[in-house]
Amino acid sequence: MSAKKDERSKGEFLAEAEDILEDLNQHLIHLEEMAVGGTFDPDIVNAIFRGVHSLKGLSGMFGFDKVSGLSHQLESLLDALRLGKVEINKQVTSTIFTALDRLKELSEDISRGGVERAETADVSAMIDEVLADGHGAEKKSPIDDLEIDKSLVAVLTEYEEHRLKENVKARNTIFLVKARFDLTTFDKDLTTLNDKLKGMGEIVSTLPSSGMSPESGIEFNLLLGTKESEEKVKSEVEAAGIEVVTIKYKSEKKAEPAAPTLRSLSKTVRVDIGKLDRLMNIVGELVLSKNIIAQISKELRGMQGFTGLAVDLHKASRTLERKLGELQEGVIEVRMVPIGQIFTRLTQAVRKYAGEVGKDIELDTFGEDTELDKLMVEDMSDPLMHLIRNSIDHGVESPKERARRGKPAKGRIMLNAFPKGNRVVITVEDDGAGIDHEKVRRVAVDKGLCEESTTLTRRDMLDLIFLPGFSTSETVSEVSGRGVGMDVVKKNVSKLSGMIDIETEIGVGTKFTITLPITLAIIKALIVEVSADTFAVPLASVLESLMVTRDKISTIEKREVISLRGETLPLLRLDRVFGLARPEEGDFLYVVVVGMAERRLGLVVDRLVGQQEIVIKSIGDKLKNVPGVAGATELGDNEVVLVLDVESLIDEATQRR
Amino acid sequence: MTKNVLIVEDSRAMRGLIRATVEQMSGFTTYEAGSGFDALKALPTHRFDLIITDINMPDINGLELISFVKGHPQYKDIPLIVVSTERSDEDKRRGMALGASGYLVKPFKGDELQELVRKVIGE
Numbered sequence: 001m002s003a004k005k006d007e008r009s010k011g012e013f014l015a016e017a018e019d020i021l022e023d024l025n026q027h028l029i030h031l032e033e034m035a036v037g038g039t040f041d042p043d044i045v046n047a048i049f050r051g052v053h054s055l056k057g058l059s060g061m062f063g064f065d066k067v068s069g070l071s072h073q074l075e076s077l078l079d080a081l082r083l084g085k086v087e088i089n090k091q092v093t094s095t096i097f098t099a100l101d102r103l104k105e106l107s108e109d110i111s112r113g114g115v116e117r118a119e120t121a122d123v124s125a126m127i128d129e130v131l132a133d134g135h136g137a138e139k140k141s142p143i144d145d146l147e148i149d150k151s152l153v154a155v156l157t158e159y160e161e162h163r164l165k166e167n168v169k170a171r172n173t174i175f176l177v178k179a180r181f182d183l184t185t186f187d188k189d190l191t192t193l194n195d196k197l198k199g200m201g202e203i204v205s206t207l208p209s210s211g212m213s214p215e216s217g218i219e220f221n222l223l224l225g226t227k228e229s230e231e232k233v234k235s236e237v238e239a240a241g242i243e244v245v246t247i248k249y250k251s252e253k254k255a256e257p258a259a260p261t262l263r264s265l266s267k268t269v270r271v272d273i274g275k276l277d278r279l280m281n282i283v284g285e286l287v288l289s290k291n292i293i294a295q296i297s298k299e300l301r302g303m304q305g306f307t308g309l310a311v312d313l314h315k316a317s318r319t320l321e322r323k324l325g326e327l328q329e330g331v332i333e334v335r336m337v338p339i340g341q342i343f344t345r346l347t348q349a350v351r352k353y354a355g356e357v358g359k360d361i362e363l364d365t366f367g368e369d370t371e372l373d374k375l376m377v378e379d380m381s382d383p384l385m386h387l388i389r390n391s392i393d394h395g396v397e398s399p400k401e402r403a404r405r406g407k408p409a410k411g412r413i414m415l416n417a418f419p420k421g422n423r424v425v426i427t428v429e430d431d432g433a434g435i436d437h438e439k440v441r442r443v444a445v446d447k448g449l450c451e452e453s454t455t456l457t458r459r460d461m462l463d464l465i466f467l468p469g470f471s472t473s474e475t476v477s478e479v480s481g482r483g484v485g486m487d488v489v490k491k492n493v494s495k496l497s498g499m500i501d502i503e504t505e506i507g508v509g510t511k512f513t514i515t516l517p518i519t520l521a522i523i524k525a526l527i528v529e530v531s532a533d534t535f536a537v538p539l540a541s542v543l544e545s546l547m548v549t550r551d552k553i554s555t556i557e558k559r560e561v562i563s564l565r566g567e568t569l570p571l572l573r574l575d576r577v578f579g580l581a582r583p584e585e586g587d588f589l590y591v592v593v594v595g596m597a598e599r600r601l602g603l604v605v606d607r608l609v610g611q612q613e614i615v616i617k618s619i620g621d622k623l624k625n626v627p628g629v630a631g632a633t634e635l636g637d638n639e640v641v642l643v644l645d646v647e648s649l650i651d652e653a654t655q656r657r
Numbered sequence: 658m659t660k661n662v663l664i665v666e667d668s669r670a671m672r673g674l675i676r677a678t679v680e681q682m683s684g685f686t687t688y689e690a691g692s693g694f695d696a697l698k699a700l701p702t703h704r705f706d707l708i709i710t711d712i713n714m715p716d717i718n719g720l721e722l723i724s725f726v727k728g729h730p731q732y733k734d735i736p737l738i739v740v741s742t743e744r745s746d747e748d749k750r751r752g753m754a755l756g757a758s759g760y761l762v763k764p765f766k767g768d769e770l771q772e773l774v775r776k777v778i779g780e
Contacts, residue, residue: 151724154720154724154751154754154755155718155720155721155723155724155751155755156718156720157712157713157718157719157720157748157751158747158748159713160718183701186697187694187698190694194716203716205718205721206693206716206717206721207717207721207724207725208693208697208717208721208722208725209724209725209728209729210725210728210729210730210731214729214730214731218697
């Protein structure tokens with residue numbers, strides 16, 4: 001190969017190399033998403049393998065040895081992966097990602113000066129390490145993975161052993177059925193047991209033994225391979241003298257890694273989210289119809305009592321409700337994905353951006369398995385990214401500064417997600433400099449977002465961050481300056497009917513807490529009446545509801561509040577907010593307490609109607625930005641009601657003018 | 658005293674062949690079982706001096722039968738001869754590992770079987 005790398009050959013190499021690297025990057029993102037979800041699409045690994053293989057050949061042809069060498073190593077890793085000799089995990093995907101990054105760097109070197117500058121020794125070592133871990137795997141028989149008594153395996157014929165392996169490969173559960181029968185009746189009893197088991201799966205083997213008292217009985221140990229659940233098998237089979245034991249697998253991952261084949265062995269289906277949205281809409285419409293039917297059923301009962309048609313309709317309506325509930329749960333479940341999907345993206349981004357601003361930061365993630373509606377997960381991606389960028393930019397200090405403060409050189413950002421009741425909580429926490437609320441106030445005043453004279457609690461000052469137009473960065477850095485302010489983060493969270501809260505301590509760190517409902521489309525709501533109008537309050541935001549007497553309301557600085565268990569709860573009269581006619585003042589008021597932690601508010605309503613499941617529908621673009629309203633829904637009697645946006649109502653109530 | 662031999666084999670033709678071969682020798686009485694299961698039922702019916710068993714049988718296979726016999730306080734001293742197909746070396750090996758006294762590979766000659774039977778029973 002010619003040592004002279006002239007311009008034209010360099011150009012040709014680069015054009016193709018860039019295409020390949022771009023494709024590989026796309027594939028790798030998909031691979032990571034799948035790895036988090038626990039599945040493994042052999043086609044994607046194959047595609048990556050082929051890409052790297054091409055790159056190897058290409059670079060070899062043009063004399064770019066570093067690219068060629070690294071590609072060759074990466075190719076070995078991918079080959080081990082697709083043949084199942086190496087299991088896919090975080091270390092593996094991270095290694096592949098790093099190798100691809102390095103290949104990109106080398107490609108850029110070539111583009112700039114024609115010479116490969118970047119080093120590859122460290123990546124090379126990473127690949128070696130992963131490959132070394134892997135080689136043990138190929139020697140294992142799938143049966144070795146079963147926690148099964150050797151004596152049971154020793155009596156299998158080769159054919160039966162093969163059948164057992166096939167069952168393991170098919171990810172069937174292996175059960176050990178231990179039966180003890182009387183000597184006089186064992187033939188009948190065993191036949192009966194056999195018939196039951198054969199109806200559920202495959203009897204791989206039957207081992208008789210004399211057991212404890214051979215004069216009176218005979219024992220059988222049967223191995224059953226089946227897809228049925230433990231409950232099902234036990235309920236079918238367990239009786240006096242018959243016991244079912246599940247044979248566990250030693251490793252977590254049960255599936256035998258896929259051999260290269262055209263047919264995908266993955267047991268999942270990729271579905272376009274649009275199709276799921278349509279399904280969800282249909283379910284939503286069914287819910288409306290169900291509500292109408294329930295209403296009619298109620299009226300019929302009112303008219304003719306609990307007789308005749310009314311009874312039939314009532315029963316049918318209840319069944320419909322039950323089944324619809326199951327269908328709804330099913331569709332919601334299908335849409336749920338683990339939030340870990342975006343965590344991996346974020347982890348990679350952190351490494352990159354932290355490096356760019358010269359800080360040493362690590363992102364720790366917890367709760368990757370916490371599930372959320374797919375769309376919500378997607379919508380949270382940007383806000384979380386922005387919060388993290390903020391932490392990197394303004395939160396975590398430079399290594400020098402951290403040393404000065406006696407903090408470890410490596411900054412830590414923790415990303416956590418966990419379910420809490422019918423909500424999901426996501427927190428972003430750093431051990432950085434914290435937010436100086438005085439500084440925040442000063443900036444807000446400078447920007448005219450707030451009056452100098454207004455008294456603010458510490459909490460209020462922090463909330464100023466969420467006002468549009470607020471930013472404390474003097475230089476709009478490459479990293480966080482893409483026009484995504486904290487106000488957009490809050491709006492995004494609000495749009496999902498969620499809430500965001502800040503906790504911070506100067507010198508110690510900052511923690512953002514985002515609370516979201518698990519799914520958006522169909523939610524439970526509290527229906528309330530305000531001055532002859534009806535509203536729906538998302539139950540996820542409701543803390544409690546109270547009945548108070550008029551005299552319990554006091555006024556502090558022109559705002560109405562009540563005392564709730566020793567704490568002051570500000571009130572908001574919904575009739576005033578929405579400009580409705582002031583109702584007849586009775587002695588009692590109903591207060592719906594909404595919010596989270598310290599940001600709480602008591603919504604004053606006239607009547608609590610009840611709880612109901614509703615489908616939130618958009619109120620259209622023109623009305624989208626009306627504060628206080630999240631959408632609209634239709635209740636059972638064709639009544640259209642507005643769904644309240646709790647977060648913005650809390651803003652409304654706590655705003656200082 | 659006559660020696661009782663239990664022949665366990667799911668192929669009827671094979672069973673008949675083995676039976677005929679054994680009965681050619683004087684002093685032997687043969688009994689048949691068409692499956693491991695039938696063998697379990699047959700065991701208590703006579704005092705057996707030898708069991709000749711195939712390996713590959715549905716439900717309870719020959720290996721499992723050997724294991725049962727060898728583990729049973731009453732039957733553990735009954736010697737067993739394993740009869741297996743040519744292809745399965747492994748099955749034969751496992752049978753021996755479980756305590757069989759001898760093996761024959763199908764197809765085998767009549768006098769091979771007779772010689773083995775005599776050897777195992779010790780005459």
